[in-house]
Amino acid sequence: MKYLVVGAGLAGLTAARHLQALGGQATVLEKGRGPGGRMATRRIGGQRFDHGAQYLTATSPRFRSAVEGWRAAGVAEEWFREGGRARYRGVAGMNAIPKYLAAVLDVRLNSRIVEMAWRGGEWHLRTEAGEEHCGAGLVVTAPVPQALELLGGVAGRMEGRLKRIRYTSCFALMAALDGDSGLGEAGFVEPGEGPVQWIADNARKGITEGPGAVTIHATAAFTSSHYDEPAERVAGLMLEAAQGWLGGSGVREWQLHRWRYSMAETREAEPCLAMKEPGPLVLAGDGFGFPGVEGAFLSGFAAAMALSEM
Ligand SMILES: Cc1cc2nc3c(=O)[nH]c(=O)nc-3n(C[C@H](O)[C@H](O)[C@H](O)COP(=O)(O)OP(=O)(O)OC[C@H]3O[C@@H](n4cnc5c(N)ncnc54)[C@H](O)[C@@H]3O)c2cc1C
Known part of the structure; x- marks a missing residue:
């Protein structure tokens, strides 16, 4: 068949x-x-x-x-x-x-x-x-x-x-840092409020080489209220909110992905x-x-x- x-x-x-x-x-x-x-x-x-x-x-x-x-x-x-x-x-x-x-x-x-x-x-x-x-x-x-x-x-x-x-929608911001992230041994935090739902350092996670390579997921509320805004503005707001977890490192490069359908x-x-x-x-x-x-x-x-x- x-x-x-x-x-x-x-x-x-x-x-x-x-x-x-x-x-x-x-x-x-x-x-x-x-x-x-x-x-x-x-x-x-x-x-x-x-x-x-x-x-x-x-x-x-x-x-x-x-x-x-x-x-x-x-x-x-x-x-x-x-x-x-x-x-x-x-x-x-x-x-x-x-x-x-x-x-x-x-x-x-x-x-x-x-x-x-x-x-x-x-x-x-x-x-x-x-x-x-x-x-x-x-x-x-x-x-x-x-x-x-x-x-x-x-x-x-x-x-x-x-x-x-x-489904909820979710922005995923990927930021390549010029130094280590401040995410400690675990390599992630889940604030779950304001703009930031979750941040993980893919280098600490063990799937890539360093320096810091962070994925920042936005909360569903932040994503839905900013969904159609330009990537530069969304990334700026998310990076500002995530600043305390970046270990003082700068962002070398970033990309934003918009998941229209994230979690059911x-x-x-x-x-x-x-x-x-x-x-x-x-x-x-x-x-x-x-x-x-x-x-x-x-x-x-x-x-x-x-x-x-x-
Ligand atoms: C940001 C984010 C974070 C998440 N975090 C977690 C987590 O930590 N743990 C967890 O368990 N789950 C998590 N999820 C949810 C998890 O990823 C999904 O539940 C799961 O992967 C869904 O699998 P699926 O096969 O049902 O759908 P999908 O993975 O969406 O697969 C559907 C496929 O259909 C294809 N498609 C759609 N329309 C067409 C078309 N017309 N023609 C051909 N192809 C088409 C799409 O391209 C896609 O590849 C997360 C999801 C997102 C977006």
């Missing part, structure tokens, strides 16, 4: 891996230049910055076992512990994990899906560049507001439920939503069930199971 998966974030990659394990053939279509979605790592001037998910936790037996597999493969390791529970980082950045998962899959990058239709007993997906991909079953893992735009009328009676799934703040209770009409379709991602990276994984797994049983 041939399946199509939209999105090469953790949910899409997990769904594709499990569809393959169940004997199916999955093609993953990703609009970006690399796999990973919000498990994102960027290089600036030779240093690596995790600018999406910062760490992952594993509470369910299924996800714990996946994380053990990633540790054994050398792509994940423990970063720190809090309340007795391990927080894991990707080795050389969070993006190492999706890259590892994508390596054995048919992932088509730079393939933004702009149209989907069920015709002649198959899903037909068209990319922005005009390529067409066909499959008997479909998993869509784009953040739900984007998935809804793509689905158009196809979502049918599910539309009301899907519209209730909402209201989620669907089920780990995925499946529809048989007009054709086999499952919606998945961190908007369903459990939150964050673990939620994306569990949702991708549930999507593969649901689709294979349709």
